Structure formats: structure tokens, C-alpha cells
Amino acid sequence: MPKNFNIVLASASPRRVELLSSAGIDFEVMPGDVDETLLPGETPEQHVLRLAKSKAETVARKGHGRYFIGADTIVVCDGEIMGKPQDSTDAERMLKKLSGVAHEVITGFAVVDREAGCTVAEAVRTKVYFKPLRDEEIAAYIATGCPFDKAGAYAIQGGAAHMVRKIDGSYSNVVGLPLCEVVETLRNMGAL
Template sequence: MSQPPRPALILGSSSPYRRELLERLRIPFAVAVPDIDETPLAGESPEATALRLSRAKAQEIAGRHPGALVIGSDQVATLDGAQIGKPGSHEKALAQLQRMRGRTVTFHSALCLLDGRTGEAQLADVQTRATFRDLPDHELEAYLRLERPYDVAGSAKSEGLGIALLSHMESDDPTALVGLPLIALTTMLRQAGYPLFQH
């Protein structure tokens, strides 16, 4: 019995690391870069920010690609309940890492799968608790010069050299910290009737 054709699948992200993760599933997809304001709202919880932005990214892309399944994702790092954003500069990145050393940071990796055929959105927030090593300033400086992680939440690019900053990690999904929780995503794709094991 022949299966119906798969709907178009679009990853709404500029991240090469999310693209590499999605490629693990060996399914066809396109990439589109969302154009949204990522500023947190006043009084918004970290989880709410991540979920809102993941949905907003998916909606913005879905508006350009009617009928497609769109993946939106966002990540917010938190320490003591306060959001830690993308540093944007060497100085801010160093200050972030100094604040986090020896501490446990919670990363909220939010995911939205928006079905453009029905308008249904599935949402998940996969949390990772990452404990940072208590490293001296000269090692943090060296890491920053080598990795230049100024565009990632918390300056900790775990898919690269940033993994050496961590001493311990707890999560239900090993891919969540990189920014695209594949266990949650494959659950959502199944729910949307997307065949994962089709040649």
C-alpha cells in the first residue's frame, strides 16, 4: 500500500547546529530564517519566553510557506531565575561565564511544530541542567578566543569546545542543549502523521 506524500518540512532557524541535528533523522527538509524580535517581555518567565519565541518563529515561517510543517525553536538559559541571553561581545561573554562557574544553569530548549495544513501547534519545553566547572579567568578567556560563542545563550557552545566548560549535565534529551530536542521533535512529527521511516 502506497503512503501519502510527506508534507514539506521546514526548519525555521539560522543555526547550523540545529540543521546538523535535524539531518540525523534522514528526512527531507528546507531551511528558512525567521525574522522576529527576540526581546523578552517584561516580567516574562524564561520558559514562557522560549515557548513564545519558538511559536513566533514557526508562525512567521509558516506565513511564507502555506501548508508546510514548520519547526520553530528557541533557547533561554537561566541562573537564579534570571535569563542569560546571547552575550553579543567578548566582555559580556566573559562576565556570563564568570557568573556561571561552579554553578548549575538551567537551559530551556523550546520547540514548536506548526502544521500549516491544520494550523495546529505542538509545543514543548525541554530543560537541561548544566553544571559548570570552576575554571580560572585565563581558561575562560582562552575558550572565548577559540570558540567565539557570542551568538549562543550563556556563551556555552556545548556542540563545540564549550562542552569542556561543563562538569555535569541532566536532561531527558541529549540533543536539547544544542537547541533542537530530537526526542520531542520525533514525538511531534508522529503526532502530525509525518512518516519517519519512509524511504
């Protein structure tokens, strides 16, 4: 029986694809590329919500389906919004800043129902505590190439798992999609 892709994930992130798949949801992937520049005066929460909505709305205008999910994840440490590092020097700087301290991972997600003409959006926060990192640990992790497409230069589900002492909040949020909240939103909107 052919699948009916009423749900579209506006992201090329393999981590988001894996998380949404793990919930048993049938969906199509159509990346929603938008300018991710931080706007003047924008708070971290406003930033991720704006980008999540923009990604979902961009794909809803050009794709097929009914429900469109957009998401954006950032790391915030001592007031600094950390997106993806620009190079190895930037990744090293981020990881040294995160070493031994707590920080927040904030993911904004938006679900656009094109047929009903409505959008539901939410920002989910998780506090992450890093152990103190040795310079050689940071260098070895950067050498894997893993930090370069990750907010805050790390992936909790991958090579950086040993750096995380504990988390308060949603694990899937730190990976890049607060799965419980997204599934509840889809259900409440009638997508599931």
C-alpha cells in the same frame, strides 16, 4: 527522485540543521527572524515558547510546505535569562557566573501544521553543571569567537565541552533542539 519538503525548519542555526538532519528527516531551511526581546513579566518558559511559535508562524505565513518547526534556546542561571552575549565583556560575565554552578538550558519548540491549522509546542529543560573555570580558560574560549552566537556564551558540542562536568536531561536540548521530543511531535502530527 526530487525531495518533497513538507517540513520546514524556521531557523538558520547550523546546530539545529545538523541535529534534524541526523534524524534522517528531509526538510528545508527558512530562517524565522523575530524580535527576541524579553517581555515584561515573561517567565523563561513563556519566553522560549512565544519565540518558537512566532518563528514557526512567521515562516508558515510566507513559505511553502506543511509543517514548520520553530525553536529558541536560553540559559537560566540564578534567575537570569542569558541569551547570546552582546560582546566579549558580556560573554566573560556570563561564563564567570556559570563557573562552578548548575544552570538550566531551556529550549522551546513549536511545530505548526499549516494544513490542519494547529500548533504543538513544548519547552524542554536540561540541567547543566559547569566545573569551576579559571580566568585564562574563559579568556581563551572567548578568543575563539565561539561564544558570540550561543545562549549563555557557550556551545557544549564545541570548545566548551571541557567546561561541563555533567548534565541531567537531553544533550540535544543543550545544543539547541530537543531532538527526541521534536521527532515524536512530528510523528504524532503525521509529518513522518
